Amino acid sequence: MERRVTTSRMRVRYKDTDQMGIAHHANHIVWFEIGRTDLCREAAVSYREIESRGYLLVVTEVGCRYRTPFHYDDEVVLLTRIGSLSRRSIRFEYELRGPAEVTHGTGFSSHLWLDRETRRPVVAPEDLLKSFESWRAQ
Amino acid sequence: MERRVTTSRMRVRYKDTDQMGIAHHANHIVWFEIGRTDLCREAAVSYREIESRGYLLVVTEVGCRYRTPFHYDDEVVLLTRIGSLSRRSIRFEYELRGPAEVTHGTGFSSHLWLDRETRRPVVAPEDLLKSFESWRAQ
Amino acid sequence: MERRVTTSRMRVRYKDTDQMGIAHHANHIVWFEIGRTDLCREAAVSYREIESRGYLLVVTEVGCRYRTPFHYDDEVVLLTRIGSLSRRSIRFEYELRGPAEVTHGTGFSSHLWLDRETRRPVVAPEDLLKSFESWRAQ
């Protein structure tokens, strides 16, 4: 993938492990959220500001493929990209890597812009859309 | 303990386990929340209604002692009581039991009544206070 | 879908909500796990026994589409089916319904049978495979 990427780092918490001795597969979905939060902050504005301006980026679909498990205290390196972008929706793509640059998993999430009050789909604010587009093109 | 009690039942989910092979200790705090939700519903009104009437029961302190761990798929029996009750605060007490009636852990949580808009401490609504008091006295 | 289905019921916990006022989308992945646990118990043996017999059913892929959000204290009705079944893998399909039989979301998870010690892919035990097959065919 040649597109621009945001890198996030976190550590597998003890709470994230399960009795298989690996990070439970639901954590990956939570990590993805950290990745797109970091991408929003880097590319446009913090997601906090998106909400304070009256918008929500609601999840419509999520998917994850698991290759190699993470273990307690592993450093997780998460690469987040903008997969596709329209006036009403955005799709993020994720790659989870371990310490040795190995791909542990990949995933995506699709989102719709909603008006925070009415909870109805809306067109994304023009300036944010431009920010995402120009960041992605760099 | 002679006071009235609400009984809640749940099962240890795989997600709740950690690599020690037991239910992670933070789950007990989440289970307590289920217990007081059930007690509210039984004694007065659902907590959902408490919020829709403009109040919040915010947590000011929580504590838990752990005796025996729970394992995956165990049935958790949670007993919830009202420990103390005032016009502005309420304290719940919890006992976690396993299948053989053994006490696995005990705990408590203290709460303040807040106005949902201002987030300021308030006196509890009179009717709810009476409901909690009469339920507890039974 | 005409295939046999297992029904699980749970309630949205306060801990499951986020500041959008809905059940956070990662919970659905955890609910799915409850659904396939119930299906295993109904169709063959408890997942606990699967592990104690030396096997793991490890997750290789998961996906979820979100239509309508769940709110605090909602009853979630989860329908779980066996999507496909081979000697080495199994795929579960999920449908999440709300109180009014409305579909709130759908999803799937794919799994490989592993040897618990070596963590290597193995063929599923013959008796469990037969149990899943006959349950599914009913």
Place this chain on the structure above:
Amino acid sequence: MERRVTTSRMRVRYKDTDQMGIAHHANHIVWFEIGRTDLCREAAVSYREIESRGYLLVVTEVGCRYRTPFHYDDEVVLLTRIGSLSRRSIRFEYELRGPAEVTHGTGFSSHLWLDRETRRPVVAPEDLLKSFESWRAQ
């Protein structure tokens, strides 16, 4: 408090919020775990190594007082100290601060050393005990 302290930093994740619009109170218990993991690494060895050497530091009690809530995307500064230390047990104390050095909450956790195989209480390994003691005294 004059005793030596380990500082950990994390950000409130969206998943950590609840419909009150604040970080749910169960997260504090998970954050504490991050604090003592960091302290172990700094003072002696990683907790991962403690387990690989055949020991578990199991939680016997936990408590938290909540003063000021954290909100989404807030930076949480966690100060962790060794409260008390014996040959068989250890108690950690925690203070949660917000961006403006304000104390948002305080807490503690008590732990017993267990043999990982037998799950029986044991005396802590001498070298680790010394490391914790000398770190604490600095």
